[in-house]
Amino acid sequence: xxxxxxxxxxxxxxxxxxxxxxxxxxxxxxxxxxxxxxxxxxxxxxxxxxxxxxxxxxxxxxxxxxxxxxxxxxxxxxxxxxxxxxxxxxxxxxxxxxxxxxxxxxxxxxxxxxxxxxxxxxxxxxxxxxxxxxxxxxxxxxxxxxxxxxxxxxxxxxxxxxxxxxxxxxxxxxxxxxxxxxxxxxxxxxxxxxxxxxxxxxxxxxxxxxxxxxxxxxxxxxxxxxxxxxxxxxxxxxxxxxxxxxxxxxxxxxxxxxxxxxxxxxxxxxxxxxxxxxxxxxxxxxxxxxxxxxxxxxxxxxxx
Numbered sequence: 048x049x050x051x052x053x054x055x056x057x058x059x060x061x062x063x064x065x066x067x068x069x070x071x072x073x074x075x076x077x078x079x080x081x082x083x084x085x086x087x088x089x090x091x092x093x094x095x096x097x098x099x100x101x102x103x104x105x106x107x108x109x110x111x112x113x114x115x116x117x118x119x120x121x122x123x124x125x126x127x128x129x130x131x132x133x134x135x136x137x138x139x140x141x142x143x144x145x146x147x148x149x150x151x152x153x154x155x156x157x158x159x160x161x162x163x164x165x166x167x168x169x170x171x172x173x174x175x176x177x178x179x180x181x182x183x184x185x186x187x188x189x190x191x192x193x194x195x196x197x198x199x200x201x202x203x204x205x206x207x208x209x210x211x212x213x214x215x216x217x218x219x220x221x222x223x224x225x226x227x228x229x230x231x232x233x234x235x236x237x238x239x240x241x242x243x244x245x246x247x248x249x250x251x252x253x254x255x256x257x258x259x260x261x262x263x264x265x266x267x268x269x270x271x272x273x274x275x276x277x278x279x280x281x282x283x284x285x286x287x288x289x290x291x292x293x294x295x296x297x298x299x300x301x302x303x304x305x306x307x308x309x310x311x312x313x314x315x316x317x318x319x320x321x322x323x324x325x326x327x328x329x330x331x332x333x334x335x336x337x338x339x340x341x342x343x344x345x346x347x348x349x350x351x
Contacts (some may be wrong), residue, residue, distance in 0.1 A: 103142035137184035263313035
């Protein structure tokens, strides 16, 4: 009698997802036992990586084209425009490199399980380039925030402007130092991945967490300073009867958005997706919102 799927007897005590697979080592003789669960672990990591960096590519491509087409010629010579465009291009390049790595030998199941990373061609170089460009993209975002807060607060008294400049510089330097440390550790880990230990991985995770905290705090600090100054200016204008919705209100709205939405992604990455790539969306959102606010404000000004 031929058994079908419906009539095949099942063993309720057997968990098919806890099976052990034997992978033959490169010597062709010995083997290494691995759990079938590792397949799902790598599958989830690759799916998350492809999703996050696919979003990076799509968003940055659209916004780079928008900036190139809609920004006025006189605005293209500004430092802020150059920093915003540099950040978007850097995010785009890094996302492409990360997607190439996702389908490359560095994350091949056999290599990943056995920790064998010999003769992988350009995979290591791509990873190192992605780390360097990641640091440069964050530097462009931080400098753009610094310059825009400085522009908004140019009407403050000289003493307050001095303290604001010093505080802003400290925030940027701390954030960039933390991200630089993470980039160095990632590069060292990539170059010595064959000898990676649990201690090294734990250290890498701690530095990544610290870098994420610094990045989120810098975004929140700059956005709060930005919104506070614009909010006060809008309040003063309303007191004298100037209630029209104009460029200042637009930039204030986008500033609040830059404050809240990256903060939401920061909370998600801290408490729910600690070791995921979701944290990379925080600086991306800032790089997206800043030029969008300028485009919206300039369009509103042109209509008026």
